[in-house]
Amino acid sequence: MNSLSIILPAKNEAPALADLLPRLRTAQPTAEIIVVDDGSTDNTRAICAQHGIQCLTSPYSMGNGAAIKRGARVASGDILVFMDGDGQHDPADVARLVEKLEQGFDMAVGARDWGSQAGVGRGLANTLYNWLASHMTGHEVADLTSGFRAVRAERFREFLYLLPNGFSYPTTSTMAFFRSAYPVAYLSIKASQRVGKSHIKPLRDGLRFLLIIFKIATLYSPLKLFVPTSAMFFLFGLANYAWTFIHEGRLTNMSTLMWSAAVIIFLIGLVSEQITALTYRHHG
Structure with missing residues (x-):
């Protein structure tokens, strides 16, 4: 049976982690759980210690993608599950994603419905990304930017050198899997309202999200x-x-x-x- 590692990048998400970690441990009692603390200034480490969860710490913030890469390098599981540390993702959905891999897929992604999008603007942007990615790959891409996904560890580590340190690691990894003919599956999920304030700033990150469109092309077929x-x-x-x-x-x-x-x-x-x-x- 494949071993499982769950990786949660977190930056000042202590209130969300206090609620999420015990639920995650209950849902997956045998899984390795790793919180990657991306330069938090709150009591994230103390919350992890309280619940007996491994916490990788960084002296300063390196970005969401950098946290994902650090966690993937340390994780010992054959299957890696990435989920946000802000409480949006339901621990019960982890089993559904892993089950999809057992059916022969190399990546399973939790696809958010329209009601789970963080505002109309983000929803429209994600719809555009999904359409373009579907057109480029010839496969239906239900949620290109979802951070909730399960992957085979050996497959995912092939592309660590491609992953950016910022927020677009889901786009990069998805297009890399399609380009390499690794099958990808999508499962519908309901994402909850995040706990606390989002770290995505529209003015700063707007250009980055626009660049995702070009990254979709350059990572698959320019x-x-x-x-x-x-x-x-x-x-x-x-x-x-x-x-x-x-x-x-x-x-x-x-x-x-x-x-x-x-x-x-x-x-x-x-x-x-x-x-x-x-x-x-x-x-x-």
Whole structure:
């Protein structure tokens, strides 16, 4: 039987952990539970000690993804479960995710419904990410950014070097699994309201979430993004040329500029495709 390690990144989540840890221990009495303290200034370590939970500490905050990587390196289980330390995820759902792996999947992700999204803006953004990721991979991606997931440890550790230190580790790991033909499953979950205040700041992290869109492409198949963009510029240039030729009988700089942009974008996509192939050269 596979051993199980549950990893919870936490930054100043002591109130949530005080409620979550005993429920998690009850739900998974034999699992290894690791809290990765990402530079907390509250009594996170004391709460972990009180409940007999292993706590990895950091002298300063390195980011959610960095906490995930630290936990994954230390965990001894054959199966790793990642869940937020803010109380949003139900410990009872851990068994459902693990059961999915036993059916032959390498990753099982808890997919949040619309009511579980943190606001309309985040919900719309996640819907866009899911649609784009589904289009890129050819598989249905129900929740690209969910932090509640179970993975086979040996598979997940293959991609530790790819994972960022920030909040986009779920996106990176999901696209890496799809690229390497490791099967991914989605299970519907209900996420609760988090305990305490979110560490995601819209102004600071908004750009990071926009960059997720480009990361989706560059981690899977860059040409699927760059070729349509290149074609769009080429057609705009063609349309502009047709208009100016009919009305002015000449070729304008704008058409030439758009065609040049089309060629440059296509070449960037071609180079990116080769880089992506090299990135996965050990896992193909």
